[in-house]
Amino acid sequence: MTAPLSRRTLLGLAATAPLAATGALTLGAGTAHAADSAYVMAYFTESNTMLEANYGLHLAVSTDGLRWTPLNQNAPVVTPTAGAGGLRDPFVLRKQDGTFVVLATDLSGTDWSRTSVYIHVWDSTDLRSFTGYRLLKLHDMTNTHTWAPEAYWDAGRGQYGILYSSVNSSGHNVIMVSYTTDFRTTAGPQVFFDPGYDVIDGNLTIGVNGVNHLYFKREGTLVGARSSSLTPGSFAPFSTAVAHGGTEAPTVVKSLTSNTYYLWGDTYTPNGVFYVWQSTDLASGTWTALDQKLYTQPLNSKHCGIHPITSTEYGNLLTRWGAPAWNRLKSYNFPDRYVRHSGFLGRIDAYPFDPFPDSQWKLVPGLADSSGVSFQSVNYPTRYLRHYDYALRLDANDGTSAFAGDATFYRTAGLADASWASFRSYNNPTRYLRHYGYALRIDPISTATERQDATYQVGY
Structure with a gap:
């Protein structure tokens, strides 16, 4: 999301766990097949004067997770038709059956006062077509929001967790979780992470040496928490904060060719800019800023979600949607x-x-x-x-x-x-x-x- 903390509440959480298939492995903010060799990014667009404000689902692809090729001429591949008629903060997850689900905030534009108990959902076998569009209800709370949803597979529960931002009874932002098996109905909404102060825009990396890492925004900085379980309430902050100006929307991505992790963060103005930090040791909780020569965000992209894909899926997406006709x-x-x-x-x-x-x-x-x-x-x-x-x-x-x-x-x-x-x-x-x-x-x-x-x- 992109509103200042005092005006907005948006939190979500990405998480992952290994697929049931033999040879699967857990990588950063998405469950990766052993054959994965590329990435897909989901995002929406805004620019300085809102000339490029578009609240549909945009996709880009990359072979290294750092340099991106926007698809469909940087135009949306699908646009919500229900709720607010627009989205923010899209997130892609490969489900246990190998197909994808896309989640997004039900909000078009920057009307932070708008509340909704729903999120946008699509199903997709290959991200070349999108079916089963629907609004999914996550909770029954009133006068609050359901922003920046991200999902993960909780193997211990045998369910998916959907994490999102809402305001708790004390009046500050917390990360909530609701559980589902089919992304059509949810149950058990509860607080997932509440350190006692505003936290938004969470992103979860599961199972790195037996530890789960949650990165989130606090007061314009990106901070980490960790836990040996996925139990709500079990995460404790631990890392050194990083920021470039006011930074939000952390997304952790693991290199598919090395033990390097990249932490993407988005400045929270309409003319947002992504910055990237790197680490080879998540347990250390420290990150080093990456030279901007080494990465390029899709034009006017905002609040992204990144997920590993196979080389076949990468090629099929380029064939289906096409690379830009411009540079x-x-x-x-x-x-x-x-x-x-x-x-x-x-x-x-x-x-x-x-x-x-x-x-x-x-x-x-x-x-x-x-x-x-x-x-x-x-x-x-x-x-x-x-x-x-x-x-x-x-x-x-x-x-x-x-x-x-x-x-x-x-x-x-x-x-x-x-x-x-x-x-x-x-x-x-x-x-x-x-x-x-x-x-x-x-x-x-x-x-x-x-x-x-x-x-x-x-x-x-």
Whole structure:
């Protein structure tokens, strides 16, 4: 969720346990098959001026859990039709039978005063289609909410637990749990975690060396609690708090290729930004901030849920929904900044910003040489990035050979990092696209700083 703590209550909890299938293992915020090799992220979208406010279910995929490809052009794959007609805080769980269930808060927009005893639910065999849409009632309390639901399998009970945020009798936020076998009816609502102060946005990692870890938001920081059981009331806080500004919505994800855990957190403003911390030892309760060069959130994504999937599911999702027809370019040495046009001038600015389409580009065959590339604006499709007196600006294509040459670049291995990209000018071949004072231009490149200025990640 995204309202300040004094105005909002939203808590949920993700949890996991091994599948019944032989060879299954527990990984971070989702139960993973032994064959899992990728991830799916569920989210909704907002932006600075709410230009990108969309409260449907959005999906993105990733092979490493750090760099994401939005599906369906970053548009929703399904939208609620009941309740508030919109969702927040979507969560994906692979059930014991191998199919998926999707849960989400019944809330559209930012009307924090709205209360509901329901959440949105969909069933899905493969996340390519969604069936059985319904509202699910979690409790009978009045004048409170049912926000940020997340679910887990409790093997000891033989039931799923659904965790969510509500206000207790003392008037502060706690994590509640209601139990279900089918995500159609629930029973036994009770307090799952109440340390005596407001706690929201919980996320559970089950069975790491016999310990279950719950991360939650407290006063803009992300804090951990732990327990050797899943018994309500058994978790005790233990970890060092982490934050980047006001941070919420913790999501713990375990690498599928190493013993590294990643803790995702979302800033709680409409223009939210995800930050990531890493740890190789959950028991230590300490986290190290991850370099922003190493991760990229889906455009305008908010309050995500992340779950492991197989390589087949990853490929099928891309086939069904498609990767974006546009790209964004992230700066290497200022990884919080992206290439964009502003006032028809090229520059790099800190994400997020509106109009967000200013940073979306179609990398088309070069206008002067099809083996090169030209940068076509998504929101001004008759205009391209071109250099003029060595400065980059967004101009309409006038059809001349001079314009075509100015707007054409050759993509090369990144001058500062070969896994990234640099762009050499077609008609000034000793010069590369780089930023200087955050403005884009083409210059000769010789120093280490200039090589970093001229290096970009082509992603989404």
